[in-house]
Amino acid sequence: MTMASAHKGQLIVLGGGIASLTTAFYASAPGHKKVFPGGIHVYEMTDALGGKGASRRNSKVVEHRIEEHGLHVWFGSYDNAFALLAKCHAYLEHEAKKHDYVRWSSSLRDIEEGFRPCSRIGLMDHDGASWLPWVADFPEDSTMRPWDTREPGENVGTPSELVMRALRLAEAFLYSLGGRSIAGVKPKSVFLDIEDVPIPIQIPPTTPLSKIFDRFVSAPEAATAGAAALSRVLQILARLSSELRNRLDEPVRRHSALRRGWQLVDLLLAAVRGLIDDGVVSMGDFSLIDGLDLRAWLLLHGASEESVSCGLLKVLAYDLPFAYQAGDPEKPLISASVGIYGLFRILLTYRGAVMWKLNAGMGEIVFAPIYEALVRRGVEFHFGFEVERIHLSKQRDRATRISFVQQPSYTLEEQLSVLPVPTGPLAGDLPYWAPAPRDGEVPTNIVLHQHDMVVYGLPVATIQRMIPDAPERWQQCGETLGTVATACLQLWLNAPVTHYAPWASSDITVGAYTEPFDTWADMHTLAGEKYGLYERAVRSVAYFCNVAPDELTQKDELTKAVDRFLRDDIAALWPAYRPEMVVDRFQKLNNDASSRYTLSLPGTLRARLSPHDSSIRNVRPVGDWTRNCISAGCVESAVISGMLAATQLRPDYPLPIFGETASNSETTNA
Secondary structure, three states: OEEEOOOOOOEEEEOOEHHHHHHHHHHOOOOHHHHOOOOEEEEEOOOOOEHHHOOEEEOOOOOOEEEOOOOOEEEOOOHHHHHHHHHHHHHHHHHHHHHOOOOOOOOOOOHHHOEEEEOEEEEEEEOOOOEEEEEEEOOOOOOOOOOOOOOOOOOOOOHHHHHHHHHHHHHHHHHHHOOOOOOOOOOOOHHHOOOOOOOOOOOOOOOOHHHHHHHHHHOOOOHHHHHHHHHHHHHHHHHHHHHHHHHHHHHHHHOHHHHHHHHHHHHHHHHHHHHHHOOHHHHOOHHHHOOOEHHHHHHHOOOOHHHHOOHHHHHHHHHOOOOEHHHOOOOEOOEHHHHHHHHHHHHHOOOOOOEEEEOOOHHHHHHHHHHHHHHHOOOEEEEOOOEEEEEEOOOOOOEEEEEEOOOOEEOOOOOOEEEEEOOOOOOEEEEEOOOOOEEEOOOOEEEOOOOOEEEEOOOHHHHHHHOOOOOHHHHHHHHHOOEEEEEEEEEEEOOOHHHHOOOOOOOOEEEOOOOOOOEEEEOHHHHHHOOHHHHOOOOEEEEEEEEEOOOOOOHHHHHHHHHHHHHHHHHHHOOOOOHHHEEEEEEEEEOOOOOOEEOOOOOOHHHOOOOOOOOOOOEEEOOOOOOOOOOOOOHHHHHHHHHHHHHHHOOOOOOOOOOOOHHHHOOOOO
């Protein structure tokens, strides 16, 4: 059977991940029926939306147990992702007030109800003999939220602005060593809080580096003066780094808090030197340093071996983005361009809190509201549609037909099932993704007409299989970008976190631990639902995640790895843990094409496709594997990709994208 569009000008979105849904949301803005008279159609191969971010309530095992793909926390610097959700809720609330629309949820009606600030971060240090935890509290600002609208023209993602913030942060720390403070400078990290450490060091009073640097930023048209200012900053940085390393040598060895603070400053100074020296600041282009690994680049510009091996860099730049080639923990590798930009965005631009945790699963907090908004706008969803191939014209510059795997489709009710949650932050009716029956029919083909457009929101690893005769740019992208498997573990426990990890606290997030699970987050809020599994004396919930080596391919192998971890390795992390504390557990190996994470390996940035790519004239690629200001495997990168595609599909609908510039997303595309 062949399905032909009833009208010319439909938008076909392949894949139900966050990038695809972002494109669909902004493309379905008011006026979309004139642009796409054939409608907007989303095709998803499973019975739930979300891709790598999907979560379900599994009642087949234990009633309404949340099962995730991994540790889902959002950084406070995810401006565009938070803005997407805020706009979904605002739209639905407008419909409810103006058109008597009844929202699906009685408890989740605003973005603030779905997230909570989390500022306690732990790092596990190994001193050669044993593991030692270290806990830090990042400052919070209750007057700011990451979904608040920024001021017009505010863009803190440029190299010059990030360097300015990094210099101010380093200055605040350095002046604190000598008992001085800088007016108007508020340290953005508790890594600088070393008030309990007596340090007999005086920093000579000099002109703050940020003021010197500001001469370049404020008068870029004066090229000579700007170059001189940058040269002066480099000279001061080189002398300052050397002098401080000599002066801080003895105190650093004696005080662990000072050592961690100095490591941060050492990394900041090396990064600033590198960004200036390699032309990133003057050219405004982070891609200039894409060819080296982040650690190698920092070493090249003066960072110490100890600093580039510190837990903070390991967690934020390597562990959380799963930046390990072939999943090998001995092969950490991430582009300096992607790594330093991401690190600066996380540490220097967050609002409210450095991290935000979800008050339920990603499926409920993120994808249910987006789905509801799109359904309300008239977007049509087709579940159980697995793409088999996209057929191109003889010239290979246009998609002519889409073939699907022959299997029954899923039949979903237009409104999601509702879970009556009696207690907790989301007490009330909460929509969730329940298993759907496979009893529908999938067409063999969709024939594309002249004005139809396709959004390719499928994983990068599918390109060679889905489009075997793709243009060179697409082939290069599919062949060059690496992906990696991940593993997750969830534990439901009958004790609060302080009973098995006395050094920790509720809502802590801990990294830099050992394999097979180097990252742990307490998700105790989920235990407050008191529904289904959560009625069974569950006092806390623990999420673990880690990169998985390529040789780990079977579920039973992961089960054995989890057993060994709980038997042999968890004691250093949870000193008071006892096996009988575990009420239930869930582990998952994410190794299929749709679940693997895209790596940002050195030298691969140019191979990424731009969401504006037109080498296949009626197809636009979206996903965290495309090129944008972040170009890494995370929610924010995927959302930005979807927004970039939407700006081309709906040029009549202006769409500001925080952090994005032309040089970030454009490549040598046709």
